[in-house]
Amino acid sequence: MNACFFLLPVFLIFISTGPVQAENPTDSFSQLVKPTFLQHCVKCHGKQEKLAGDVSLLTIASEDKLKGNPELLQALIDALEFEAMPPEDEPALDDQARKQLVLYFKQTLNDVVKKAKTYSQAPLRRMNRFQYSNAVEDLFRLNRVVFTLPERMAREHKNYFQPAIGKMPDVVTVGSRPLGKSQLIEKRLAGVAPFPQDLRAEHGYDNRGDHLSLSPLLLEAFMTLSRSIVESPDFDTRSVGIWKDFFAEPENKEAYDSVIRVRLENFLTRAFRRPPSKELLDRYTHFVTGQIDAGGTFTKSMKAAASGAIASPRFLYLYETASEKNTAESIDDYELASRLSFFLWGSIPDETLLALCREGKLHNPKALSSQVDRMMKDRKLKRFCDSFPSQWLQLERIISAVPNREHFPEYYFSKYRSSMHLMLEPLLLFETVLIEDRPIIDLVDPDFSYRSDRMEVLWYGKKLSDIPGKKKNIGPVTGIPFKRVEITDRREGGVITNAAIMSMNSGTEETKPITRGAWIASVIFNDPPEPPPADVPPLSEKPPAEEANLTLRERLALHRERADCAGCHEKIDPFGFAVENFDPIGKWRDKYENSRDVDPSGVLFRKHKFSNVIEFKDAIVEEKDRFTRAFASHLLSFALARELTAADSPALDQIVSSTVSDNGRMKSLIKHIVLSEPFLTKTNPGIANAKLPHKTTPISNKSD
Numbered sequence: 001m002n003a004c005f006f007l008l009p010v011f012l013i014f015i016s017t018g019p020v021q022a023e024n025p026t027d028s029f030s031q032l033v034k035p036t037f038l039q040h041c042v043k044c045h046g047k048q049e050k051l052a053g054d055v056s057l058l059t060i061a062s063e064d065k066l067k068g069n070p071e072l073l074q075a076l077i078d079a080l081e082f083e084a085m086p087p088e089d090e091p092a093l094d095d096q097a098r099k100q101l102v103l104y105f106k107q108t109l110n111d112v113v114k115k116a117k118t119y120s121q122a123p124l125r126r127m128n129r130f131q132y133s134n135a136v137e138d139l140f141r142l143n144r145v146v147f148t149l150p151e152r153m154a155r156e157h158k159n160y161f162q163p164a165i166g167k168m169p170d171v172v173t174v175g176s177r178p179l180g181k182s183q184l185i186e187k188r189l190a191g192v193a194p195f196p197q198d199l200r201a202e203h204g205y206d207n208r209g210d211h212l213s214l215s216p217l218l219l220e221a222f223m224t225l226s227r228s229i230v231e232s233p234d235f236d237t238r239s240v241g242i243w244k245d246f247f248a249e250p251e252n253k254e255a256y257d258s259v260i261r262v263r264l265e266n267f268l269t270r271a272f273r274r275p276p277s278k279e280l281l282d283r284y285t286h287f288v289t290g291q292i293d294a295g296g297t298f299t300k301s302m303k304a305a306a307s308g309a310i311a312s313p314r315f316l317y318l319y320e321t322a323s324e325k326n327t328a329e330s331i332d333d334y335e336l337a338s339r340l341s342f343f344l345w346g347s348i349p350d351e352t353l354l355a356l357c358r359e360g361k362l363h364n365p366k367a368l369s370s371q372v373d374r375m376m377k378d379r380k381l382k383r384f385c386d387s388f389p390s391q392w393l394q395l396e397r398i399i400s401a402v403p404n405r406e407h408f409p410e411y412y413f414s415k416y417r418s419s420m421h422l423m424l425e426p427l428l429l430f431e432t433v434l435i436e437d438r439p440i441i442d443l444v445d446p447d448f449s450y451r452s453d454r455m456e457v458l459w460y461g462k463k464l465s466d467i468p469g470k471k472k473n474i475g476p477v478t479g480i481p482f483k484r485v486e487i488t489d490r491r492e493g494g495v496i497t498n499a500a501i502m503s504m505n506s507g508t509e510e511t512k513p514i515t516r517g518a519w520i521a522s523v524i525f526n527d528p529p530e531p532p533p534a535d536v537p538p539l540s541e542k543p544p545a546e547e548a549n550l551t552l553r554e555r556l557a558l559h560r561e562r563a564d565c566a567g568c569h570e571k572i573d574p575f576g577f578a579v580e581n582f583d584p585i586g587k588w589r590d591k592y593e594n595s596r597d598v599d600p601s602g603v604l605f606r607k608h609k610f611s612n613v614i615e616f617k618d619a620i621v622e623e624k625d626r627f628t629r630a631f632a633s634h635l636l637s638f639a640l641a642r643e644l645t646a647a648d649s650p651a652l653d654q655i656v657s658s659t660v661s662d663n664g665r666m667k668s669l670i671k672h673i674v675l676s677e678p679f680l681t682k683t684n685p686g687i688a689n690a691k692l693p694h695k696t697t698p699i700s701n702k703s704d
Contacts, residue, residue, distance in 0.1 A: 029063040074646035117327040122642040125209035134347035141241025144187035226311040249298040274334040333357040346383040389430040398504040422500035499586025506584035517576030526630035574602030578616040
């Protein structure tokens with residue numbers, strides 16, 4: 001959660017000279033919090049006409065008032081734990097007082113959440129196109145993709161992704177769509193074109209409900225798309241796994257009605273993620289029999305029904321039934337199966353999950369835990385790796401990175417960019433940490449990486465003669481082999497010091513420490529800074545003559561003297577300068593072009609001094625629990641398809657605590673997210689009589 005809005009009120013809490021003790025723990029507000037507010041805060045946060053941070057702490061006159069503002073409580077906790085305040089020129093808060101305040105605010109927030117028993121709810125939303133493609137592929141058990149999507153940034157070759165084995169191969173062959181059209185060569189349905197890509201939410205993901213509306217124009221496009229899928233010349237016995245069980249004409253024509261009904265019931269249960277009502281099943285059955293009676297073939301009539309199903313709101317929309325009350329209650333087994341499958345597989349539940357739903361067993365903790373284990377061993381887990389990590393790392397930004405070709409010719413390879421090689425390195429790292437169930441801190445400071453020959457030679461200093469079989473060129477454009485290598489220099493490895501991250505957060509001529517720092521704050525610590533004021537001019541990449549002999553740190557110091565900029569810069573600048581030794585394309589440098597030394601030194605969270613990027617990594621490892629919480633926040637938000645709120649904080653604390661006790665391993669974190677209260681509950685009141693959005697489909701002129 002971004003606590004910047006509330007950091008100023010917290011700052012004045014910090015400047016007391018010592019801890020304020022509360023003799024009676026039950027009266028902490030009056031003896032601990034209120035005196036601090038009155039003594040140190042009201043000067044800036046009282047009832048003046050212009051309040052700092054737009055917060056009047058005089059209005060927080062009791063614990064009940066504080067409990068009425070859970071977002072403020074969470075902001076206070078964040079600011080205290082991140083030690084984001086006071087400003088550097090103010091006395092630091094006594095550690096004991098800080099811990100007392102954190103404990104009090106957390107206990108108060110827990111009480112609020114426990115009493116309210118409510119969570120934010122992802123609104124009714126359509127599948128994004130990545131989920132739609134996966135769902136159609138799984139529904140028909142296609143042996144090819146519906147359409148090729150650039151969202152799959154790490155395109156798998158030779159089926160290296162085998163999560164059931166629990167080990168990544170030493171050599172994997174990978175491609176990426178931006179490397180060229182040849183990356184699109186894969187089995188897909190002819191005549192099927194995708195609709196436009198879904199946008200990612202700011203500081204969020206492309207599965208967010210508020211970004212997935214369904215306009216009449218788009219719904220019409222889905223209807224056209226559904227017909228093009230079943231009418232594709234490739235949609236036949238060779239490609240459709242359910243052909244024999246669904247589309248093939250039964251031998252006993254006298255039993256058409258019963259066969260059609262059974263087949264449709266099974267199909268619609270999988271398509272709509274729960275058994276269809278008798279009325280709905282009757283309508284689909286009558287539609288098919290009516291088509292046949294009118295002279296249509298059995299197969300064509302079933303195709304029309306299937307087309308109607310995948311254009312139906314019940315297929316397109318991800319939704320949950322209304323709650324019985326205004327507070328949180330358990331989702332049912334079918335809703336849980338959908339949450340789970342769209343989280344880990346980006347698709348509809350399989351038959352194993354649906355069978356557990358029919359038996360009412362999926363909510364059983366042992367059964368649910370077992371299903372998470374099973375799903376993380378399935379090859380469909382690759383879809384999670386195709387969706388979450390690239391969005392978490394914001395890797396789509398690398399497409400717009402265009403370093404000066406004259407200064408950085410190695411960044412370009414023919415008409416393609418080496419950045420696509422670089423981009424695959426952190427994605428393969430993520431897949432390895434997941435498949436091998438490694439601690440998530442390995443995302444920051446691993447002892448291995450995957451690299452192409454081109455990267456080894458041009459970025460990491462390996463000689464071409466050291467690469468077996470390489471004489472003149474250094475790697476193909478497509479089907480690139482990436483080899484697992486040992487990290488012997490900790491300046492390298494991990495997502496922070498990856499060349500792709502460095503280049504996408506740089507300009508054409510020079511690095512951008514502020515952009516890099518904001519990326520680290522957002523991605524690594526889930527604490528994105530506020531946008532800069534609109535009237536702050538950007539720093540020119542080419543320094544004016546009077547600044548030509550300055551370092552970038554010195555130049556930035558001249559440009560950030562505004563009081564309203566200082567707070568954010570104090571937070572993000574140390575992050576950005578920590579990686580300043582990496583030039584605009586992520587290659588190591590010790591000096592600037594003007595021969596001045598690069599200075600990467602700084603302090604992390606005001607307590608971990610570092611003089612180089614290795615010590616910066618050491619500081620993050622020292623704060624690995626903080627990184628775990630931030631990463632868990634990203635992952636929980638992705639799993640729930642919504643922004644987290646203060647109500648999620650106690651559950652998030654429990655997720656982190658349980659994960660840390662399991663040595664911080666990736667699969668443990670995923671499992672604890674699935675078993676968490678926000679994942680297993682819904683707060684969906686007041687819409688008990690609401691109907692699903694509808695549109696005419698080939699089935700009837702009525703909503704289904």
